Amino acid sequence: MIKFTGVTKEYLKTGAALKQVSFHIARGQFAFLTGHSGAGKTTALRLIYLAERPTAGEVRVSGFSTARAGPREIPRLRRRLGIVFQDFQLLEDRTAEENVAFALEVTGARHTTIRPRVMRVLTQVGLAGKANQYPRELSGGEQQRVAIARARVNDPVVLLADEPTGNLDERATRGIFQLLKDINASGTAVLMATHDLDLVRSMDAHLIELQQGEVVYDSAEDAAGRQPVAP
Amino acid sequence: MSLVLRETALAFRRAPLLSALSVTTIAFSLFVFGLFGLVAVNIQRAIGNVAERVEVVAYLKRGTPLQAVALAAADIEAFPEVESVQHVTEQEALARARRDLREFQDIFQDLETNPLPASLDVRLRPAFRDVQRAAAVAERLAALAIVDDVRYGREWVEKLDRLRNIAGAVGTVVGAAFALVAIIIIGTTIRMAVLHRSREIAIMRLVGATDGFIRRPFLLEGILKGLLGGVLAVGLSYGGYALIDAYLLRASFFTAAQATLGVAAGGFIGLVGSLVSVGRHLRST
Ligand SMILES: Nc1ncnc2c1ncn2[C@@H]1O[C@H](COP(=O)(O)OP(=O)(O)O)[C@@H](O)[C@H]1O
Ligand SMILES: [Mg+2]
Numbered sequence: 323m324i325k326f327t328g329v330t331k332e333y334l335k336t337g338a339a340l341k342q343v344s345f346h347i348a349r350g351q352f353a354f355l356t357g358h359s360g361a362g363k364t365t366a367l368r369l370i371y372l373a374e375r376p377t378a379g380e381v382r383v384s385g386f387s388t389a390r391a392g393p394r395e396i397p398r399l400r401r402r403l404g405i406v407f408q409d410f411q412l413l414e415d416r417t418a419e420e421n422v423a424f425a426l427e428v429t430g431a432r433h434t435t436i437r438p439r440v441m442r443v444l445t446q447v448g449l450a451g452k453a454n455q456y457p458r459e460l461s462g463g464e465q466q467r468v469a470i471a472r473a474r475v476n477d478p479v480v481l482l483a484d485e486p487t488g489n490l491d492e493r494a495t496r497g498i499f500q501l502l503k504d505i506n507a508s509g510t511a512v513l514m515a516t517h518d519l520d521l522v523r524s525m526d527a528h529l530i531e532l533q534q535g536e537v538v539y540d541s542a543e544d545a546a547g548r549q550p551v552a553p
Numbered sequence: 554m555s556l557v558l559r560e561t562a563l564a565f566r567r568a569p570l571l572s573a574l575s576v577t578t579i580a581f582s583l584f585v586f587g588l589f590g591l592v593a594v595n596i597q598r599a600i601g602n603v604a605e606r607v608e609v610v611a612y613l614k615r616g617t618p619l620q621a622v623a624l625a626a627a628d629i630e631a632f633p634e635v636e637s638v639q640h641v642t643e644q645e646a647l648a649r650a651r652r653d654l655r656e657f658q659d660i661f662q663d664l665e666t667n668p669l670p671a672s673l674d675v676r677l678r679p680a681f682r683d684v685q686r687a688a689a690v691a692e693r694l695a696a697l698a699i700v701d702d703v704r705y706g707r708e709w710v711e712k713l714d715r716l717r718n719i720a721g722a723v724g725t726v727v728g729a730a731f732a733l734v735a736i737i738i739i740g741t742t743i744r745m746a747v748l749h750r751s752r753e754i755a756i757m758r759l760v761g762a763t764d765g766f767i768r769r770p771f772l773l774e775g776i777l778k779g780l781l782g783g784v785l786a787v788g789l790s791y792g793g794y795a796l797i798d799a800y801l802l803r804a805s806f807f808t809a810a811q812a813t814l815g816v817a818a819g820g821f822i823g824l825v826g827s828l829v830s831v832g833r834h835l836r837s838t
Contacts, residue, residue: 371759394763396758397758397761397762397763398761399761400758400759400760400761401760401761405759405760411755411756411759413752413753413756415567424756424757424760425760425761427556428757428760428761428762428763428766429760429761429762430766433555433556472760476760476761
């Protein structure tokens, strides 16, 4: 469902962030993308939601291809994805409920259907009681739950999470991680970029490790005898 | 649609200072343009008043029967250029001369016979008060059998024409310059409003908003700010006009149509400014 084929991404200033990267993430899978800071995790995710285009190679996502998709298709692709960031990316001047509703409104969803759907996902992330609070009135973990609710509300085929626990303490981290596993259990694929090896080891999931822009380990190809290089 | 309205209202509510700033900037830019417009309108009106005196006078042959004069007057009134025709008899001409030319009163007083001819005084419609049209009418009048001689103050009308042309050219150039400056200033304030919300735009894009969807509230916001600025500018111009009229010189204000046009121009500039600013922002990110 997400397929990288020989993907290279070069930035003008810093050179190659990804080199000949190939991997495949199947529908409904839980996958980790690990590697040190600067390994290319964020770049890989940005290629998936078409914030960047590969310099060479092709990225295919749920029927979209970087080789073919025009600018007009980018919004259509993103409505099928849920994206979560380390810094939450919430709008400060909107309540939790409004932040989640926002993602439905921009897709032109019927007004009457928005509120029930928003309240349903807020309940799923355990924030039904804080729907009317602003981000500054929520803890980091709670803000990330709002972001996850926003990512879920469009029923995405895959949830992309870029270091979703990077700004959180251990307790909040465990809560968010559990939430992502629950979402995966309900059928949504999850691709999580993280350098938190404790999380990675705690779960038997698809694991892809990047080092300086190259795939140095992919558990899906473990049969080939490659071993995780992670320290 | 209701969503666009809601987002637009939200934009005003969330950045009241910035919104007020852009409305004020638009208002003052348009106000400066409006002051220029007032000057232009008043000069134009002054020229118009002078032009009202453009008149073609056809002096009639002595002894022309009144009936012939009346027939000719009716014909002339049917000319497309002609507003009105007035028959001035010999006696009326003398009375007028006695009234208008006080210095020569004695001469006119002592006359035994009236030396002044009767005339048809022909006033032209406003759009035809220039040399070419006056000359054309004069030519046609001169061809009439009852007409002896035709006068229309050629030199004077030529000067008026030149004045009109200069005023028009200067007005167009200066007006265009003012309008351009207003558009640039207004465009810049709208660009600030867009930058202020660049984070929001980025998030909208992440959740799958189309560029058209992102653009709409900004366009509406631009139009509203422009209209509001336009209304303020008309108000300010009226204040300026009232002061000038009270303390400096008799002046006139815009007609209702001109004022409406000014407000509409504000809305239009707001729309174009937002279109350009948002478009550029969306393309650059
Ligand atoms: N927009 C950019 N312009 C230039 N270089 C970039 C940009 N984004 C990332 N890079 C470079 O690409 C490399 C990989 O970065 P990134 O994908 O953010 O790594 P990670 O998320 O694994 O920390 C880094 O060397 C970084 O400096
Ligand atoms: Mg990163």
